[in-house]
Amino acid sequence: MLKNLCQKMFGRSLWVYHANSGGCNGCDIEVLNVLTPYYDAERFGIKLVGSPRHADVMLCQGPAMRSTAKALQRAYEAMPAPKLVFAIGSCACGGGIWFDSYSVLGPVEKLIPVNYYIPGCPPRPEAIIYGVAVALDLVDKKTAPVQFKQTELPIPRYHPADLEGQGEMVVYKKIEPV
Amino acid sequence: MSLLSKLKEAVVCLKAGRVTLPYPAQTQPVPPRFRGRPIFDAAKCIGCAGCANNCPAREILVFDVCQEVRILKYLGRRCTYCGRCADVCPEKAITMSHEFENATNSIGDIQQKLDLFMSTCQRCGRCFKEPSPLEQLKLKGYRFDDLANERWIFRSKAYLTEEAAVDDVKIELD
Ligand code: SF4
Ligand code: SF4
Numbered sequence A: 001m002l003k004n005l006c007q008k009m010f011g012r013s014l015w016v017y018h019a020n021s022g023g024c025n026g027c028d029i030e031v032l033n034v035l036t037p038y039y040d041a042e043r044f045g046i047k048l049v050g051s052p053r054h055a056d057v058m059l060c061q062g063p064a065m066r067s068t069a070k071a072l073q074r075a076y077e078a079m080p081a082p083k084l085v086f087a088i089g090s091c092a093c094g095g096g097i098w099f100d101s102y103s104v105l106g107p108v109e110k111l112i113p114v115n116y117y118i119p120g121c122p123p124r125p126e127a128i129i130y131g132v133a134v135a136l137d138l139v140d141k142k143t144a145p146v147q148f149k150q151t152e153l154p155i156p157r158y159h160p161a162d163l164e165g166q167g168e169m170v171v172y173k174k175i176e177p178v
Numbered sequence B: 001m002s003l004l005s006k007l008k009e010a011v012v013c014l015k016a017g018r019v020t021l022p023y024p025a026q027t028q029p030v031p032p033r034f035r036g037r038p039i040f041d042a043a044k045c046i047g048c049a050g051c052a053n054n055c056p057a058r059e060i061l062v063f064d065v066c067q068e069v070r071i072l073k074y075l076g077r078r079c080t081y082c083g084r085c086a087d088v089c090p091e092k093a094i095t096m097s098h099e100f101e102n103a104t105n106s107i108g109d110i111q112q113k114l115d116l117f118m119s120t121c122q123r124c125g126r127c128f129k130e131p132s133p134l135e136q137l138k139l140k141g142y143r144f145d146d147l148a149n150e151r152w153i154f155r156s157k158a159y160l161t162e163e164a165a166v167d168d169v170k171i172e173l174d
C-alpha cells in the first residue's frame, strides 16, 4: 500500500529535509555528496529543502538522542502527509557504536516511524542513491536475512561402531585420509 | 566585457562535458580496500565468540542453547563496518565484502544467524575470569545475550546447578 501511495504521490519528485539528531557529521557529508553534480540526485527530482513543512522525505542521521528527541519528533510532525523517513547510517538504523551511551536513546525508530534503512558508517553516496532508488521502485533490494543451521556435528567423533577391520588393521571409517 | 566573460564561462562548461555518474544504471568499482558488509562463513566458524567480544558496536550476539549448540547472530543494524571482527577471527571465517547496497525497508533483512555445534572442552571449560578462583570453578562459561531485544549481556553469570554434570563431584554453592 505504501508503495502504491509512493508512486502516486511522489511520481515526479521527492523534496528532502535533512535532519541530524546528533551524528558525527560523516553521514551529512555523504548526503551533501549525493547532491553534488557527480552523483546528481536531482536526476530523480530530489531537492534539498530547508524546512520540514516543505518536505516529503526526512533523511535522519545520527541516533535518537536525549537532547534532540523532542525537536526530531516536532520536525516529523511538521511534515505534511504522506511522509517517508529514511534512516541513514548505522547511528540512525541501530544507534551506532554509542547505542549504550547515557545520552543515546537508540535508533531513530524509537521516536519516529522509519520506512527505509541505509546502513553504513557512513554509507557510500551510491548506497544512499540505491536506497532512494529502492524507495522509488527503480531497483530491487538485494538483501535477505541469512540463516545457517548445521545438521551434523562437523567434527568426527570417535565411536566404536565406526571401527572396521581391513586386513590386519582396524580402521576408523570417519577420519579422512590426510 | 561582461558578455564576453559569460561566453567564456559557457565554453568552459561545454568543455567539461558530463561528469555525472549514471549510478543505478552504471556502477563504478569500489576502491580495493573498501570494507562493506561482513559476511560470515558458517563452515569455517568455530564459535569462539572472539568477534562478539571485540565488536565495538556489540553487534554480534551469542546465545548458548545448551552445551552443544551456540547461536551467533549478527544484527547488521549498528555495524560500522570497521573490520575488527574479521581481524580477530582466528579461522578467517569473516570476510569484509564489497557489498554496500544494503538499503532495505525492513531491518531484519541484513541480519545473519548461525546455529553452530560446539564440542565440549576436554579441560576445565571455565575459561572466564571471576573475582575468586572458587567462583571461577563454578562458572559454566555460557553466554546468554538477549536475542529478542538485541542486547548484549555484558557478563554472563550462569553457574552450575547443584546436580553437577559429573556425579561424584559435588560443588558447593552459596
Ligand atoms: S553512522 Fe557513522 S558516519 Fe554516520 S553519523 Fe553515525 S558515526 Fe557518523
Ligand atoms: S565490522 Fe566492526 S561493527 Fe561490524 S560486526 Fe564487525 S566488529 Fe562489529
Ligand code: SF4
Residues within 6 Å of the ligand: B040, B044, B045, B046, B047, B048, B049, B050, B051, B052, B072, B085, B088, B089, B090, B091, B092, B093, B094
Ligand atoms: S571470531 Fe570467527 S570463528 Fe570465532 S565466533 Fe567469530 S566468526 Fe566464528
